[in-house]
Amino acid sequence: MTAHERILDPCAPRLTDPDTWSAFGAQWNSGEQRNLHCCAVLDETHDVKSFWFTCPDFRALSFEPGQFITISPVIAGQTLARCYTLSSSPTRPFTFSITVKRVPGGPVSNWLHDNLRAGDTLRGSGPAGSFTPIGHPARKLLYLSAGSGVTPLMSMTRASVDLGADLDITFVHSARTPSDIIFNAELTRMQTLSPGLRVLNLCEGQGAHSDWPHPLGRLDLALLARWVPDFMEREVFICGPGGYMAGVNALLQEAGFDFQHFHQESFDISRLDEETLEEVAPVADQQADTFTVTLSRSGKSFSMSGQQTVLAAAKKAGAIVPSSCSQGVCGTCKTALLQGTVDMQHKGGIRQREIDKGLRLLCCSKPTSDLVIDL
Ligand SMILES: Cc1cc2nc3c(=O)[nH]c(=O)nc-3n(C[C@H](O)[C@H](O)[C@H](O)COP(=O)(O)OP(=O)(O)OC[C@H]3O[C@@H](n4cnc5c(N)ncnc54)[C@H](O)[C@@H]3O)c2cc1C
Ligand code: FES
Structure with missing residues (x-):
């Protein structure tokens, strides 16, 4: 079942x-x-x-x-x-x-x-979210995932199997041990139903499975070329932890892969971050770049550097701001900017009509003047 x-x-x-x-x-x-x-x-x-x-x-x-x-x-x-x-x-x-x-x-x-x-x-x-194959038509696909990064690729695979799509999909999933492979049984079953789907699992270690018959280790160029000899011709979708993504990016670069056919999403969060706050330049360098932010509902204000995001600084100052992705993707931190200007570098989490109404995503906005925000 x-x-x-x-x-x-x-x-x-x-x-x-x-x-x-x-x-x-x-x-x-x-x-x-x-x-x-x-x-x-x-x-x-x-x-x-x-x-x-x-x-x-x-x-x-x-x-x-x-x-x-x-x-x-x-x-x-x-x-x-x-x-x-x-x-x-x-x-x-x-x-x-x-x-x-x-x-x-x-x-x-x-x-x-x-x-x-x-x-x-x-x-x-x-x-x-924009990590989707819609708009990138390709018959030959390579799905690469590690850990819980399997989820978007599982949705794509389930959809193509349900649709009976004539696609050539190679799905290489990396996990710590065989017991950590998510959706193993269902992917194996889907593979038998769809001739175009090939699923390969790569584990770092055997764990309790001392009879694991497959290679162990991390994905490298030699293994990828052996398992997927035509990987250079495929549309690549990849999702996983930051270290895994960096490793795969590096090996595809080494192979001379055309990154126009490369799509990635990471679940890693550069959340709120005391680290972010510590990364800002020394106080002496910041003086020309320091702004006052006023929270209109509580009347609270605080100073922040123009190198920090408003979300990180507001949380540091004790404000309760809903947030999730911290990457300008999800829209959770959307807040009305009542006065002032910010440099917002979002990734699709806000629509133009919302920006026109004065809303901003605080997680990817840095102040360029003093601000009053609706918090
Ligand atoms: C677009 C998007 C899609 C996502 N989809 C999934 C999904 O399908 N399945 C899933 O399990 N998660 C997914 N996540 C991650 C999820 O949103 C949460 O961040 C995660 O479940 C941890 O939440 P938490 O509240 O338990 O811990 P948090 O409060 O978020 O984090 C606790 C600590 O762990 C670190 N941390 C948080 N998430 C990760 C991570 N993924 N890897 C390494 N360290 C981390 C944080 O930096 C923090 O130090 C997704 C994230 C994004 C941005
Ligand atoms: S927290 Fe996701 S867009 Fe800001």
């Missing part, structure tokens, strides 16, 4: 009343916050679970494979927002999943693992 076949639980809302069919098929629009009904929780590995959801009003979630949603659980009285890629396929839009790896000490990933159960409800928004 696959995850797709196991997702309904007795608590899930059901289309039993004929009137409810009238709502059936309505879409959940991007950017809207909605209640998500958790209909199943599945263990994928010892530290990874998939959480399956429906919208209680039976809306379909329209998304592109590779996109993420932002969920906002209330934990110890505080609403925390985090992005999670949809690991399910957009071809099945009424029940959708996120797949979450525990991050040691991380508040949201651990809370989800320890508390979220079938029958519970969460707030969620999105979908968003």
Whole structure:
């Protein structure tokens, strides 16, 4: 039985009343916050679970494979927002999943693992993100992932198998040990159903599997060339931790790969960061570059360097600002700028019409004057 076949639980809302069919098929629009009904929780590995959801009003979630949603659980009285890629396929839009790896000490990933159960409800928004094959048509694809970075590529693979797409996909997934391989059984099964899909797992160590028959180690150019001799001809999608991404970038550069056919997403967060604050230039160098930020609701103000993001400085000053990706992707830190100007370098987390209305993403905005913000 696959995850797709196991997702309904007795608590899930059901289309039993004929009137409810009238709502059936309505879409959940991007950017809207909605209640998500958790209909199943599945263990994928010892530290990874998939959480399956429906919208209680039976809306379909329209998304592109590779996109993420932002969920906002209330934990110890505080609403925390985090992005999670949809690991399910957009071809099945009424029940959708996120797949979450525990991050040691991380508040949201651990809370989800320890508390979220079938029958519970969460707030969620999105979908968003530009790490998707839509708009990059290619028949020959190379998916490279490590750890929980498998999720967007799993969505892409599930979608192409569901669609019976005539694609040539090689999927190379890296994991610490065989027990850490996420979706191993389902990918193996999909491989038997679709002649164009080839799945290869690379583990750093054997763990408890002393009979693991495959090579061990990290992906390098020699192994990639051996396993995927035509990798230079493929459209590459890669997702994983920062170190893995840097390593793969370096080996593709060494091979002379054409980076126009390269698409990447990292889940690594340069969150808030006392480190970011410490990285700024010495005080003497900053004087011409120091601004005053006033929080209109609390009346609080603080000084900050023009080299810091407003989010990092506001959090450091004790303001509560919702945030998630810290990369200008998810839109969680969108806030009205009432006075002043910032240099905002976002990655799709805000629309032009919102910018025109005076909203800014504080995680990727650096001040270029004194500011008043709606906080
Ligand atoms: C676009 C996007 C999509 C994402 N999709 C997924 C997904 O499909 N599955 C998934 O499990 N996670 C995903 N993440 C990461 C997720 O949003 C959370 O950051 C993660 O679950 C940790 O949250 P937390 O609250 O438990 O810990 P946090 O408070 O976020 O972090 C706790 C500590 O761990 C570090 N840390 C946080 N995340 C990581 C990480 N991924 N690797 C290494 N160190 C980290 C932080 O720097 C911090 O020191 C995604 C992130 C982004 C930006
Ligand atoms: S925290 Fe995601 S856009 Fe700012």
